[in-house]
Amino acid sequence: MKNRLYPAVLERGPRGTFGAWFPDFPGCVAGGRSQQETIEKAENKLAQTVDALAEQSRPLPEPTPIERIVLPKGCDLLAYFIVGVNPPNPSERVNVYLPKSLIGRIDRRATELGMSRSSFFGFAATHALTMFPGHSIFLADAVETRSKVHKTGRLRAEKPPAKKTRGKLKA
Template sequence: MSTIAYVAVVEGSEKTGYSAFFPDLPGCATAAQGLAELIANARDALALHIEGMVEDGADVPSASSIEALPIDKNLREAGRIIVDVEIDDAPLRVNVSIGANLLRRIDAAAEVSGMTRSGLLATAARQFVDRFRTPTIPSTNARYLVVPSADDHYAVIWDREKNAPLDIGLYV
């Protein structure tokens, strides 16, 4: 499994409700009455869209950085959110040089955990790489900014006009 984070552009307001679309994935969009619900719906829409692409044999596009996506002057953006999705990626066979003692420890840990050597090494590598994943703060003129926590358990919705948090949502 690999995690990819895509940018969703949010439109709407508290009064009218919100919608979000993914510029990197034409046709992938969602809507909700509130921002917290929109985040959950965006994650579901993204997962279903990517799943459909994989089932159809289509290539999953790389995600653009939030800074690389231009601001469309014809849209009234309410903000941008970063939504992640886990996708299955086919394993590749690789040759790795590793010390004999470390390999024995890896094999013992894998056995105790009920994993294969490859599974344990992939899990350890994923955990190591995720430590360097940092949230990207959007450079946009939109009023609201949704910033998920690094572990995706909660998000802060920041009102840029009032320069204060609007809501803090817990997502389990």
């Protein structure tokens, strides 16, 4: 999805403060002591709101043209401004098999960073793709393989260990 541009209203608040709000996102408001601080907070608040909608699989509203914005009674309008957002890509569930010890390390680090496991994987993958663009790297010590290459050149998954039977042997 391409960048969306949403109008915002910058208004004067009490005692020299400022406020900003988005007609297309009720409850998405920001305030500050300067116009610049208020606009920066409004941009961050809109990004958070868009992320929350994406997590709930809710569509983004169509931007309201500035000429159709209805100001509430008592609004001390200073200016309209536009904020662009890049809606996040939809997520897709994938199954990944990793050693349990690595998953434990990932979960601990994600918790330290205040992230979910999925967010951590996304961050790590994005970081790796940014660090090594267009390069093929393989860190043999960092990855435990789950299949073996045989002389025929084909891949064969490792066989699971044979189950032990208790007591009687079957004939």
